[in-house]
Amino acid sequence: MRILTGNDLKSGAVVWWDGSDWSLHVDHAVDVGDRAEEIAAREEAARRVNVPYAIEAQRDDNGVRPAHIKDRVRALGPTVRPDLTLKPSDAQAGNWVI
Amino acid sequence: MTESPAPGTDTVAGVSPDDVQFRFREDEMADHAQVTVDAFLEQADAAAVRIEPGDDARALIPHLERLKLAEVNFPAFGDGRGYSSARILREAGYAGELRAVGDVLVDQLGYMRRCGFDSFAPDAPIAASDAEAALARWPHVYQNAADARRTIPEARHE
């Protein structure tokens, strides 16, 4: 699937397009198919997102997994600071990135 | 080369006086067609030149007495060669109009003024109030440059 990501303009937080809004959780990301550019342009113009871009990802039983490691790090947070990731209570969360 | 190309051919490369948005000079705006640096050097009667980033502004120094308008192009704001071109001309004593054209942004006006530019023809017009604020931004300056501002080190030791 093709999903859309970017950073929140004000906070810089990593966000994912969930079909109607921007979510902090990659698992909420929806397949945007060939509408990536259109959505990105509209949302960026409205300043709801900063530097959006489309990436490849896969949905499986555990959720949505971006194809590239960089976006998996973005989705989770720094693997060396589990306490600051989106899954602070899951000590093994970093393994998902690799 | 046997013949100098005449104005009106491809050597003419400048913006028109109408495009000039800000000007910090009292004299009449020069009404000469700007030609490329190469053409300027060849045409003994040329009085206005357009300097591209890769041009050597020093080549103009022997001809400053006929130079009335030097237009420095910034095709992209991040290409800072034009700042050096401007200072080189001012350091050589050029006192005519020095015009910055192209991708000239409000946040660069202050630096450009310091390098000796005294007229501006930005591709995208800048709001007059924004330009005024940008030019009034810096209460002091650290370096000597093409403007006559007293520098901080000078102020500290006078």
Added chain:
Amino acid sequence: MYAYDQYDQAMVDARVAEFRDQAQRRLDGKLSEDQFKPLRLMNGLYLQLHAYMLRVAVPYGTLDSRQMHALAEIADKYDRGYGHFTTRQNIQYNWIRLEDAADILADLAKVEMHAIQTSGNCIRNISSDHFAGAAADELIDPRPYAELLRQWSSFHPEFSYLPRKFKIAVIASDTDRAAMKLHDIGIQIVRNDAGAIGAAFYVGGGMGRTPMIAPCIREFVALDQLVTYAEACLRVYNRHGRRDNKYKARIKILVHELGAQEYAAQVEAEFAHLLDQGVEPPLAELERIATFFADPPFEDDAATEIDRSDPDFALWVDRNTHPHKTPGYVSAVISLKPVGGIPGDASADQMHLMAELAKDYSFDECRVMHTQNIVLPHVKIADLHALWSKLDEAGLGSPNLDTVEDIIACPGLDYCSLANARSIPVAQKIQQRFADSGRTAELGELKLKISGCINACGHHHAGHIGILGVDRKGTENYQLLLGGSEAQDTSLAKITGPGFDEDGIVDAVEKATDVYLSNRADGERFLDTYRRIGMAPFKEALYD
């Protein structure tokens, strides 16, 4: 330490106001990201993997306790309670909101700090010897010259849109602790045969994609022509540096393509011209700046003996202190490299503590080292035990300066959007391996440096052992390099061969150290043995 006067303060305040306006225009949509990006970068604000990142300048690495406390407060108030000290003696915050950025700059301005030109294609923060003003082996304190250049380079009207970033380091001893020859301009303050103090200029060094050691282009520039000569170096670069390819835009490529001699000749011509242009600030300005760097009131007959009966303390003293020019004093290094920690990271609490210790034990001064540690430059030997006890209690007493545990690591893929691979976990695993095997002490001085990509923020080319993270078909892979140095014997490390995965690189480092241990001659460091026996025995051990 340098203190702002009303002019310096007014400039920094104006910058805060300017940036507040720029950030607001971005938030209001009057600036596009493309237009805003160079403006925020000139204020050290990046967009990184997880959020905005703010890089704050620490000019020549020097901080007083008030400033260190302020850095801690910023970490608590605007970030997540910590900061990262970098190889350019700066500090970075990883979780900054654009909305807060101008307020942070305003808080910094209150303690005479800023983020001016900590990114962008301009002259960056000037770095220097972290033992400046303290080292027994220095000619003179290099920081007044660094401060003079800081002022000259701040808001420079001609050199704010250079072909690429531009880094300057200033040192004043024959021992190079600032990687001087790996900078765009490295300046060594020297004394000439006539006994006069001046500056030797090394231009065109750098790491990154095409590492190069800077050649000396002038052996002596008089002190009252220092700024003019720097201006000439920059003008030649601004005019002729390549702008067609960002990977070839650094000055090292220009110097290399022209040849050092031709580049030097062009600089000479420009210099001769600029000497008549009134570029140089009055010499009185340099003298004014120098007064701020006068020695603190050292005690004349401070004790030089200490009780070494506690072996942990004795080890720390041996490892983490450096000879001082004044008898009875040393410079003491606070290691930010605890085993398993994040190299260069410090929590707000740790920063507060380091600030207090600087105040209590080091004439209110501390320094950021390019090795991502902190120095207390002027500590009385008699105070060392008290200092060490407090550090040890706070987990800041690792006795590992310049050992294999004192790893330089860039943020890598855990934080950096340019990264190919993570650096920090590799550093942690290597530290752990050697801490467990107990070999750290036996290996002696061993500088290990890790970068998460070719940009080389982790100085991997200059490591006795270097590690470079690369992307191998979407997975992290690590190349091993051997034989680099950023000291006075500057050399560039060479790649051993094919890369390794994360566990493989840890094994590979260990194997390389085994080769050293079984080959070393008396008194040889890892680097010396490598230089003597060459790459072959290492390759054999690694790949056969």
